[in-house]
Amino acid sequence: MLIAAKLEQVSKRIADACERAHRHPSEINVIAVTKYVALTRAQEALDNGIVHLGENRWQDAKEKWEQLPLSSAVSSDKPIWHFIGSLQSNKAKDVVGKFDYIHSLDRLSLAKAIDKQAEQLDIVVPCFIQVNVSQELTKQGIMEGQVYDFLNELKNYRHIKPIGLMTMAPFEVEPEATRPVFRKLRQWRDDIQNRSDGTSSITELSMGMSNDFEVAIEEGATWIRLGTILVGEKEE
Template sequence: MSIEQNIRLVEIKIAAACERSGRRREEVNVIAVTKYVSLERTKEAFGSGLAHLGENRWQDAQEKWFALNGEGQPDEAGKPVWHFIGSLQTNKAKDVIGRFTYIHSLDRLSLAEAIHKRAAQLGIVVPCFIQVNVSGEESKHGMSPENVMPFLEQINGLTSIKPIGLMTMAPYEAEPEDTRTVFRALRELRDCLRSESPQGSQIEHLSMGMSNDFEVAIEEGATWIRLGTILVGKEEEEQ
């Protein structure tokens, strides 16, 4: 199927999930995850109106970034808005900051300091999602839910970082409904932070839900969903 056909089908599913949960379609933003597709497919995705593109590693995204952005700034009109959605090594922050508008995987103080340092050099403020390991799986990155509030206090003085939300990855389940408790827990954590922490007042967004489970994530409050296979397909094997 073409990306345009995929978009239409995904839009139907998003609209239905919003209707079921009493939400407006405008509350849900879509990130097209292009990490497993070619440069040509990525160009097709952007040309089809998918303005927000997500990648996991700079070394894989580099060719696509320069092809679509050239020497321009990432937020210039007519350019994609890039989201870094994978685990970010501290020493790679210098490559990513200034090229990716959003970071979805802030999960430790050393990374926060590296992002802040590079952003300060560039004179920018980077919107970040704090990655939370809600499910407790050892294979998942992210901090435990009870550590998020202290972490917000730790990074409060890093003025080149703006925490805007929380991110999580639910376990892959054959029945998407089985992921609901994970997404609900992240929403409840967000609400708790906003009501109980001075630093938590700016935590608005929830980055959660992928191709297999995004409809459940929307029903539980997702404001950003990260869609790869269902939207742009998959041309490369996972590594």
């Protein structure tokens, strides 16, 4: 199926989820996860009006980043790059300055590496703090009890701007089973905002993928990361 048809179906499901949650579809940002597909498929996504592209590893993103138009604050027809995978501290130099957002900030050593590279480039990097809400050993992210200490430590890194929280729910046959995970992340975001009297920069929620994005939207997601359902299966 062409991406245009997939996007039409996804947009309808987003609209229906928003209606159930009394939200507007404009509140939802869709990231097309292009990590498994070729350059031509990523280009097709851009041609259909998708501006946010997500990648897990620089070595997989490199060809697309070099050959597709670069992101621009004044041009909505160019890609905005999101790094959504686990990031090793020694790989921060490959990512900072190329990706507009990092969704997987989960430790101070990584914050230090991001900040150092961003300082050299004289930029500020918008980051999502990854929280392991499900407490799965196979998942990355800080534990819930570490959230406020981590936020306080991030104040020491002037070239990082924490803008939201990110989590990955367990894969469930029934998407409804993921609801407690997404709800908990939203509650954390809301609690951070309440404690700061609404002044905290933590406003966004990056949660929900192909299997569970509708539940995530109902629970407050502002960014959803869609791969298979939008750009297709892994290409050999």
